[in-house]
Each structure stands twice: as C-alpha cells, then as structure tokens.
Amino acid sequence: MALQAQHISSLSCQQELSEYDVILSAGEQISCGLLAITLQSIGINAKSWLAWQLPIVTDDFYSESKIKEVKIDCLQKSFSEGCSVAIVAGFQGVCNNRLTTFGRGGSDISVVALAVAFNVKTCEIFTDVDGIYTTDPKIVPKARRLKSISYDEMLEMSLSGAKILHNRSIQIAMRHNIKLQVLSTFKESEGTSVLPNNDVLEKHLVTGITYSTNEVLIAFTDLTLHILKDIVGANIRVDMIHNASLVTTKCDIDQAKKLLGNNIDYTINDSIAKISIIGIGITSNTAVMYNIFKVLERNKIEMLAISTSEIKISIIIKKEYAEVLVKDLHDSFASLS
Known part of the structure; x- marks a missing residue:
C-alpha cells in the first residue's frame, strides 16, 4: 500500500x-x-x-x-x-x-x-537479534556480542548504519538516564545494556564497525560556501565534506538535484559505502588510524573521503569493497584488543 x-x-x-x-x-x-x-x-x-x-x-x-x-x-x-x-x-x-x-x-x-x-529506569527492547555486536555477524561470523555499550557509542553506531536501535530512542534514553536492554524476541539471552559511559565496565579500543550504502557523493568543480548554504538551507543533510565533494543521503539526492539545477557543474556517485569505526577516544590513539590506512593500502582500496570525531572515524569507499574492508578491519582491530 x-x-x-x-x-x-x-x-x-x-x-x-x-x-x-x-x-x-x-x-x-x-x-x-x-x-x-x-x-x-x-x-x-x-x-x-x-x-x-x-x-x-x-x-x-x-x-x-x-x-x-x-x-x-x-x-x-x-x-x-x-x-x-x-x-x-x-x-x-x-x-x-x-x-x-x-x-x-x-x-x-x-x-x-x-x-x-x-x-x-530500565527499558527492555526485544528485537530480532540477541544484542549489539561489534559488527554485522552476517558479514563477519566472528563478530562478538557486547555485554554493554555507552550511549554515545550506540548513538554513533545507529547514525552510521547499525539498524538495531533508532538514534532518537537513544537520545531520549541518554537525556533521561534510562538504561536500555537490547534482547532477543526468539531466544533467551542477557543481551546488551546501553549505559552512560562511566557505567560501561568493558572498554575496547574499537567498540564497533558499521557500514552503510545509503550515501551519495556529490563532486563539484567548485564547491562554494554559497552552494553549501543553499543545500543546508533546503534541509538537505550533509554528512561529510571533503575537498570539493560532499556526502548526503540517497533520500535527499532528488531534492539536491532540483536545487542545484543545470547551472552548477557536478557529478553524482551513488555506488559508494560509508565505513565507520567507533570507540571512545579513538582519534587520540594513532594506532587506530594507522591500522585503517594499513588495511586500505593492503587491499588497494581508494579512500574517497574521511571524517573524524572524538569517537568515530568514517571513510567513504567504492561500494564493491565494503564487505571486504569491514571483515579486514574487524580482524585487524580484534588482534589489537
């Protein structure tokens, strides 16, 4: 319907x-x-x-x-x-x-x-999985279920492609200090607790790796502040900006095309994937970035864009390499944990 x-x-x-x-x-x-x-x-x-x-x-x-x-x-x-x-x-x-x-x-x-x-103080959410994993177990069978994860990390995972919890539900829980317990509808399991950062007992260098194919890369001949202002003013989400390119979502691309019209020179690449590496304080640990670059180099994967925050590093690559990169990154960081 x-x-x-x-x-x-x-x-x-x-x-x-x-x-x-x-x-x-x-x-x-x-x-x-x-x-x-x-x-x-x-x-x-x-x-x-x-x-x-x-x-x-x-x-x-x-x-x-x-x-x-x-x-x-x-x-x-x-x-x-x-x-x-x-x-x-x-x-x-x-x-x-x-x-x-x-x-x-x-x-x-x-x-x-x-x-x-x-x-x-506790909200139990029953889903089709038995908790939050370090990455998608359908791609990486060795992915590990987390006993607990911080609000901040879970929010970043949700925003970066993990579909376990809606990002706004995490924001509400964080604001009101409600513990979320993610459980399986189909089998008994202790699941995963989503908690304030200080309450998470198990700390890992990298908590999770996500990937999303819902992004589009728009490359401009000349990306000006005027263009950016108009795009954001039209409520088109801009996830990343890299040189003369920006990353938005597939659901926003039709509106972006309509706004840009025929007077601006640009190309659209919708065959991309965003890989995000998430963990508290990862950008202050050079071993994380070194590992990412090493895995990219080993697999001869071109990095089209990159963005960093205190708890997340996101890179844009060609979609055809997404699963390979997720597997190799997960194995690489598992050996460092």
Whole structure:
C-alpha cells in the first residue's frame, strides 16, 4: 500500500504526507489488536491502545514527527481497573487530530518515551537479534556480542548504519538516564545494556564497525560556501565534506538535484559505502588510524573521503569493497584488543 501511494504521488506536500502516515501506521494498529485478542484468549487481561487514545502528542512533521508530550492518564486508569497488560501501537503519534509517524524503526522511540512517562529506569527492547555486536555477524561470523555499550557509542553506531536501535530512542534514553536492554524476541539471552559511559565496565579500543550504502557523493568543480548554504538551507543533510565533494543521503539526492539545477557543474556517485569505526577516544590513539590506512593500502582500496570525531572515524569507499574492508578491519582491530 505504501508503494502504491508513492507511485500515485511524489508525496511532496504536507496533506499527502499526512495521508501517507495513515497508511504506514495501519500495520501497528492491526498487530496491537491481534496481540490483545491472543493474550485475552489465554486469560491475560490485555488491552490495545493507539497513539491518539492516550495521546502521544507530536509536531506536524509527518513521517518524521517528534514527540512533544506523552499522556498516560488513560493507561494508569486502565491498570487501576484491573488491566494487566497495555499494548500501545508504536511508531505513531497525533497532531491536530491527525496521525503522525516517527520514521523507520520509530517503535523504539515510542517505548523509550513511555518509559520516560512512567519514570522507569530500565527499558527492555526485544528485537530480532540477541544484542549489539561489534559488527554485522552476517558479514563477519566472528563478530562478538557486547555485554554493554555507552550511549554515545550506540548513538554513533545507529547514525552510521547499525539498524538495531533508532538514534532518537537513544537520545531520549541518554537525556533521561534510562538504561536500555537490547534482547532477543526468539531466544533467551542477557543481551546488551546501553549505559552512560562511566557505567560501561568493558572498554575496547574499537567498540564497533558499521557500514552503510545509503550515501551519495556529490563532486563539484567548485564547491562554494554559497552552494553549501543553499543545500543546508533546503534541509538537505550533509554528512561529510571533503575537498570539493560532499556526502548526503540517497533520500535527499532528488531534492539536491532540483536545487542545484543545470547551472552548477557536478557529478553524482551513488555506488559508494560509508565505513565507520567507533570507540571512545579513538582519534587520540594513532594506532587506530594507522591500522585503517594499513588495511586500505593492503587491499588497494581508494579512500574517497574521511571524517573524524572524538569517537568515530568514517571513510567513504567504492561500494564493491565494503564487505571486504569491514571483515579486514574487524580482524585487524580484534588482534589489537
């Protein structure tokens, strides 16, 4: 249904995006009702709730809305009347009596926001994996599950391609000092705790390596401040700037093309990957950067762009080398830990 809506319209206006959110939120609503019926059938007093019934109040930025307030009076009243399980539809809120959604993976945002509203200190999130790994175990079978990870590191991993937790759910947990416990829906496991940096007992030189193929490299003949100002002013995300090139996301590229028009000389490379190496204080340890360059040189992989922060080093390479580089970097840093 969502794809049909995209074929019908470019979904460029607020009214169309509002209707799109109605379509997107249908799955969660159906799942809530089915789960409530299933629990009731085995004697558990469960009740489903949709965002507008609480309500979870958001802004009107449809498909990427942000929460303003979570009201739980209805839930508390229901519990006092004997309800033992409340099933709240994730990923959605309400603004001016219209449904809104939080973006892909937004159910994480819903549950952490509810944890804040109920003033709990631990929020358990059940997913299709049994915790946070040092990298994608589908690519590197030797990837190690972390017992704990800091908010800052988890946030960087989420922003850099790891799809375990929505970055905004981590930000909310960090702001309100809520421990997140990432657990498996399908098997018993202690999972991974997401904690303040000082509470993480196991410290590693490199905590994780992520990769993303959602980036696009735009190379200009002359990248001026005027061009950058116009791009950022149009709410186009700029992830990295390297010489006369910048990196944005694939979902922003159509808007960037429209803005740049035919009067500016540029080329687009969408066959790239971003590899990010994450760990507290990695840029102050020269061994990390040395290892990255050594692995790139050994595999004869050209580095198209690089950016660094206190806890992350990101490099842009050709997409065809992404998995090879992730494997070699993981093996290389495992030997240093």
